[in-house]
Amino acid sequence: MNISEIETLTVDxxxxxxxxxxPLAAVTVKEKNxxxxxxxxxxxxxxxxxxxxxxxxxxxxxxxxxxATPEQYVKEITIANDGIVHQKxxxxxxxxxxxxxxKLDDWGVHFQKDxxxxxxxxxxxxxxxxxxxxxxxxxxxxxxxRRLRRNRVRVENRFQATRLLKDRNxxxxxVFAVNTRTSEPLLIRTKAVIMATGAAGRLxxxxxxxxxxxxxxxxxxxxxxxxxYHAGADLANLECFQINPLLKDYNGPAxxxxxxxxxxxxANAHGDRFIECDYWSGQMMLEFYRELEGGKGPVFLKVSHxxxxxxxxxxxxxxxxxxxxxxRFHASRGTNYREHMLEMHISEVxxxxxxxxxGVWINERGETTVAGLYAAGDMASVPHSYMLGAFVYGQICxxxxxxxxxGVDLAEPDTDALDQELARxxxxxxxxxxIPPEQMEYKxxxxxxxxxxxxxxxxxxxIGLERILQxxxxxxxxxxxxxxxxxxxxxxxxxxDCAEMAARASLFRKESRWGLYHYxxxxxxxxxxxxxxxxxxxxxxxxxMQTAKRPVDDYVxxxxxxxxxxxxxxxxxxxxxx
Amino acid sequence: xxxxxxxxxxxxxxxxxxxxxxxxxxxxxxxxxxDVLMINEVTGKAHMRYDECWYCMPxxxxxxxxxxxxxxxxxxx
Numbered sequence: 001m002n003i004s005e006i007e008t009l010t011v012d013x014x015x016x017x018x019x020x021x022x023p024l025a026a027v028t029v030k031e032k033n034x035x036x037x038x039x040x041x042x043x044x045x046x047x048x049x050x051x052x053x054x055x056x057x058x059x060x061x062x063x064x065x066x067x068a069t070p071e072q073y074v075k076e077i078t079i080a081n082d083g084i085v086h087q088k089x090x091x092x093x094x095x096x097x098x099x100x101x102x103k104l105d106d107w108g109v110h111f112q113k114d115x116x117x118x119x120x121x122x123x124x125x126x127x128x129x130x131x132x133x134x135x136x137x138x139x140x141x142x143x144x145x146r147r148l149r150r151n152r153v154r155v156e157n158r159f160q161a162t163r164l165l166k167d168r169n170x171x172x173x174x175v176f177a178v179n180t181r182t183s184e185p186l187l188i189r190t191k192a193v194i195m196a197t198g199a200a201g202r203l204x205x206x207x208x209x210x211x212x213x214x215x216x217x218x219x220x221x222x223x224x225x226x227x228x229y230h231a232g233a234d235l236a237n238l239e240c241f242q243i244n245p246l247l248k249d250y251n252g253p254a255x256x257x258x259x260x261x262x263x264x265x266x267a268n269a270h271g272d273r274f275i276e277c278d279y280w281s282g283q284m285m286l287e288f289y290r291e292l293e294g295g296k297g298p299v300f301l302k303v304s305h306x307x308x309x310x311x312x313x314x315x316x317x318x319x320x321x322x323x324x325x326x327x328r329f330h331a332s333r334g335t336n337y338r339e340h341m342l343e344m345h346i347s348e349v350x351x352x353x354x355x356x357x358x359g360v361w362i363n364e365r366g367e368t369t370v371a372g373l374y375a376a377g378d379m380a381s382v383p384h385s386y387m388l389g390a391f392v393y394g395q396i397c398x399x400x401x402x403x404x405x406x407g408v409d410l411a412e413p414d415t416d417a418l419d420q421e422l423a424r425x426x427x428x429x430x431x432x433x434x435i436p437p438e439q440m441e442y443k444x445x446x447x448x449x450x451x452x453x454x455x456x457x458x459x460x461x462x463i464g465l466e467r468i469l470q471x472x473x474x475x476x477x478x479x480x481x482x483x484x485x486x487x488x489x490x491x492x493x494x495x496x497d498c499a500e501m502a503a504r505a506s507l508f509r510k511e512s513r514w515g516l517y518h519y520x521x522x523x524x525x526x527x528x529x530x531x532x533x534x535x536x537x538x539x540x541x542x543x544x545m546q547t548a549k550r551p552v553d554d555y556v557x558x559x560x561x562x563x564x565x566x567x568x569x570x571x572x573x574x575x576x577x578x
Numbered sequence: 579x580x581x582x583x584x585x586x587x588x589x590x591x592x593x594x595x596x597x598x599x600x601x602x603x604x605x606x607x608x609x610x611x612x613d614v615l616m617i618n619e620v621t622g623k624a625h626m627r628y629d630e631c632w633y634c635m636p637x638x639x640x641x642x643x644x645x646x647x648x649x650x651x652x653x654x655x
Contacts, residue, residue, distance in 0.1 A: 048609040048636040158613065180613060210653045212612065212630050219611045249654045251632075325633040325648055332655045433579065484613065484628065 001426065003187070003418045010189045011037040011154070012405045014175050015196060016161045016224065018042035019050015019217075020387055021377030021394035022196035023144040023153075028398025030151040036402060038153050039188065041177055043487075044219055045157040047145055051198055051217050051354070051378065052387060055138035057258055057321040059111070060124070060386040062132040063097040067121045070094030072128050074557040079564060080126070080281045081357050081383050082513050082526065084237065084534060087556050089382045092364040096392045101132070104391070108143050110136040122261035126277040126570070131257050137321050159186060161223065162490055163421045164193060164231040164373065167411035172231075172372030174413045176421045178490065183429055183483040185422060189413065191405040192372045194397045195360065196390070197224030199242065199378040200498045202491070204348030204453065205445040208249050211438070215244055215251050215347045216378075221491045222498040224379040225351060225360060229497060229545075233368040234361040235537045236381040236550065238505035239518045241454065242352035243285050245299070248343040252323035254301045256280075262310050264303040267341060268296040275570050280355055282515025287571050289346060289454075289516050300341035311337050346516075349453055351498065354390070356517055357383035358505075361536070361550075366397035369538075372408070374401050381534075427476060428489040434479025437488035441495060444471045448499050454519040456506050465503040472496050500545060505537050508547040589633055589649040590615065590626040596645035597623040606637035606646050 015026045018040045029038045042049055063073050073094045078085045101119070105111060112120040112133040123129040134140075148155060158180045165174035165187075172193050177186045201216025212218045229235060245254050245266070256266065256278030268274050268291050275287050291299050303314060315337060319327035335342060353359040359381040366374045374397035377390030385393065428434070451464025475493055480486040511527035512520045534550040597603075600622030607615045607624055614628040615637060624646075631651060638646040649655070 044611040044613065045608050048634075048640070049611055053611050053634050053636055054639075157608075208654045210651055212632055213651065213654055214632075217611055217634070218630070218632055250650075324635050324639075325650060328633075328648075329650050329655070332650050435579070436581070487613070488630075 001422065003415065003422055006185050006187045006422070008187045008189065009039070010410065011039045012190065013038045013192045013194065013401050014188055014190045015040045015194045016175065017050065017196035017198060018046035018155065019196065019198055020052050021390035022194070023148055024391045024394030025194045025196060025376055025398040025401070026153040027147050027151045028395045029402045030153055032399060032402040033406070036405065040148065040153055040155045041159050041161050041175065041188070042155065042157045043160045043180065046148060046155050048141060049219065051220065052140055052322070053217060054324055055140045055321045056134060056387050057137050057317050058134050059101070059132040059388045060257055061097065061130050061384065061388055062101055062119065062121055063094050063130065064119050064121050064132070065098060068128045068130055071557045073130065075559055075563060076125055076127050077384050078555070078557070078559060080279070083532060083564070084357065084513070084552060085383060086363070086381070086553055088364040088553060089362065091556055092396065093382060093385065093389050093392050096395070097388060100388060100392050100395065107147060109140055110134060124257050124260050125279045131261065133258070133317070135317055160487055160490060161227065162425055164227050165413035165417060166231060166370070168414055170232065170371065171411045172370060173411035176418070176425070178425055178486065179483070180487040181483055183486050185425060187418070189410055191408050191410055192374065192401040194374040194376065194401055195224040195228060195379060196376045196394060197379050199350055199352035199354065200225050201350045201352065202495055203350045203445065203448055203498050203502060205449045206251065206348050207345065211441060211445070213251050215246060216350060216352060220378070221494050222351060223491070223494045224375065225501065226494040226497040228360040228368060228373070228375065229501065229539055231370050231373065232539055233370045233373060235501065236359065236361040236534045238351055238358045238501050238537055239509045239535060240282070240357045240514045241349040241502070241517045242356045242358070243349055243454070243516055244280060244347040244355060245285065245288055245344050246347045248298070248345040250326060250329045252318070252326045254342070254344050255318060258317050259301065259303055259314055262314060263306050264301060264314065266344070267300050267302040269298055270296065271302060271341065274572055276572055277570055282356070282517040283568060283570050284515065285346070285517065286515035286519060292346065299344045301344055302341045303337050304339060304341060308338070349448065349502070351502070352378045353381055353383055354378040354386050355384065357381070357514070365400045366393055367400060372404060425490065428478045428480035428486055431477070431479045434477045435474060437478055437480065437485055437492050440471060440474060440478060441488070441492050444468060444492070444496050444499050447471070448502065452502050452506060454516050456518065456520045458507065458522045461503055461507050465500065465507065468496065468499045468503055472500060501537055504545055504547055505535055508535050586629045587652050588626040588629045589631045589651045590637060591647045591649065592624050593645045594621055594623045596643045598643055599624045603642065605640050605642060609636040609640050611636070
C-alpha cells in the first residue's frame with residue numbers, strides 16, 4: 001500500500017478522544033459555528049470511553065459563588081503545586097467553572113443540592129471549599145453523547161490516531177489514524193486538531209502485576225503525549241508524576257473526596273490520623289509514603305466508626321459510580337466497611353494533569369506551541385484540573401479552534417512524513433517473526449517501576465533510561481497477528497516514548513518538588529533559586545529529545561508568605577490523635 | 579522467535595443462554611473501552627477474547643438481557 005491508496009477525509013476540526021474534554025470541544029466548535037465540519041476520532045466508543053466511562057461521583061474543583069472565588073482557587077492550586085503554575089491558565093478555568101456547572105446542570109447532569117436548592121459543596125482541600133458531590137453521576141457519558149448527536153458532530157469510533165501531520169511550514173495539516181478493527185489506515189486532512197486523549201496511565205505497572213489494573217482507564221496510554229511530542233509541541237513538568245492513594249490491589253480511589261466530608265479519614269496501622277488534609281497533593285502523598293515505609297504502615301481508609309446509614313450512603317456512591325466493581329472486590333476479599341479498615345497503597349506512576357501538573361504545554365487559550373494544535377483535559381498542562389477542568393478546557397479549545405480555522409486554509413501534509421508513518425504503522429502486521437506487544441509492554445513498564453518510581457535516584461534513573469532506550473530500539477521488532485494486536489503494538493510505541501520522557505524529565509530537575517511526585521534522594525531540598533521554573537521537554541530539529549527551563553509567568557493572584565507555606569505542614573504533629 | 583500458547587483466565591463471563599449476539603446484538607462489544615469482547619465464531623455469542631480488562635462494567639450494565647457478569651481478575655481478587 002502507498003499513500004495514494006489511503007482513504008482520505010477532509011474536515012475543519014478533528015478532536016482526538018471522545019471521553020470528557022473531547023465532546024465538550026466538539027460541541028463548542030459547532031455551537032460557535034454550525035457550518036464547520038467537526039470530527040471526533042475515538043479509539044473506543046464515545047458512549048463509554050475515557051476516564052469517566054462509568055461516570056463520576058463528584059466535582060473536585062467546583063468554584064461556586066458565595067462558597068469560593070476564582071482568586072482563592074488560583075491561590076490554593078498555586079500553593080498545592082509549590083508555586084510552579086501558569087496562573088493565567090488556572091484562572092481561566094476558575095472563572096468559567098461555575099458557568100460550566102450551570103451548563104451541565106441544564107444538560108441534565110445531577111449535582112447534589114441542599115434543602116434550599118443551592119449546590120451542596122464540601123470542604124476537602126486544605127484551604128477552600130470546592131467538592132460538589134454527584135450521587136447520580138453515572139449518567140454523564142450518556143448526556144455528553146446526546147449533545148454530540150444533537151449538534152451533529154461526526155463521530156468515528158474505533159479509530160486510533162497515530163501521528164499528527166504538519167505542512168512544510170510547521171502548521172497542522174492532518175491526522176493519521178488506523179481502524180482498530182481492520183488495521184486499515186485513514187488520512188484526515190484538517191485545519192486544526194484538538195487533542196483530548198487523557199492521561200498516560202499505562203506507564204508504571206500496578207503492584208498486582210496486572211497490566212490493565214491501572215488507576216486510569218488503560219485505553220489512556222499517552223498517545224496524545226507521544227503525538228504532540230513527535231509534532232514538535234512542548235511538554236511541561238513531566239517529572240511531576242501522577243501517584244495516587246488507592247485501595248490496595250484495587251484501582252479505585254480510596255476515596256477521601258467521597259468519604260472525607262462524611263467523616264471517613266486516612267489512618268495508619270494504629271487507626272490514627274497522620275495527615276490533616278486528604279486532598280491529593282504531592283506533599284500529602286509524601287506523608288502517605290513515609291507512613292508506609294516508616295513502620296507505622298499499612299495505611300488504611302477508616303469509615304468503620306461511622307453510623308450505619310452513613311456507611312450505606314458511602315457504599316451506594318462508591319459502588320454505583322466511577323469504579324462500580326469496587327463492591328465486588330470487597331466481597332471477594334470478605335471486607336466489610338462496617339468492620340474493617342480498608343487497606344490502601346500507592347498507585348503506579350503516570351502523567352495526568354487531572355491530578356498533578358504534567359502534560360502537553362497549553363496557555364489560557366488552550367493553545368500548544370504548534371500552530372493549529374490544542375489540548376484539553378488530563379493530557380494538557382493545567383494542573384489539578386479533574387473532570388470539570390477537562391470540560392472547561394474542552395470548551396476553551398473549541399472556541400479557540402473555531403476562531404483559528406476561520407482564518408486559515410487547509411494545509412498540505414508533508415509527504416515524507418506520511419510515507420514514514422504508513423510504514424511504521426503497517427510494519428507489525430507485516431512482521432511474522434517478532435515480539436508480541438504484551439511482552440514488550442510488560443518489560444518497559446517494569447523498567448519504569450524499577451528505575452523511575454520515587455524516591456528518584458540519579459544513577460538508577462540513568463540505568464533506567466539506558467534500558468528504556470534498548471526497548472525503544474526493539475520497537476521495529478513488534479509483531480501483530482491481528483488488528484487488535486496492532487492496536488496494542490502502536491500503544492506500546494506511545495508507552496515507550498512516555499517512559500523515555502519520564503526518565504529524561506526526572507533527570508533534568510535537580511531538586512525535590514511536589515512532595516512524592518518528584519522526590520529526589522540526590523537533591524532532597526527544594527531549590528527555588530535554580531528551579532523555580534517549569535521544565536520543558538521537546539523534540540529538537542535533529543529529532544532528539546531535549547529538556548530546558550520555561551520561566552514561570554508573572555502571577556495574576558499574588559500570595560503572601562503564610563499562604564505559601566500552607567501545604568508544607570500537612571503532617572499532624574506527633575502525639576495528636578484522631 | 580518461537581511462540582508459546584499462554585493460558586489465562588478472563589474476568590468477563592457471558593451466559594450463552596441469555597446472550598442475543600447471534601440475533602445481531604453488539605452492545606457489550608460496542609461499549610467495551612478496551613475492545614476485548616468479540617463474537618465467538620462457533621457459538622455466535624459474545625465472549626472475552628483478551629485478558630485486558632479494566633473491570634469497568636459498561637458491558638454488564640448496558641447488556642439488554644443481563645447476560646454479562648464482570649468478575650475481578652484473578653490476580654487481584
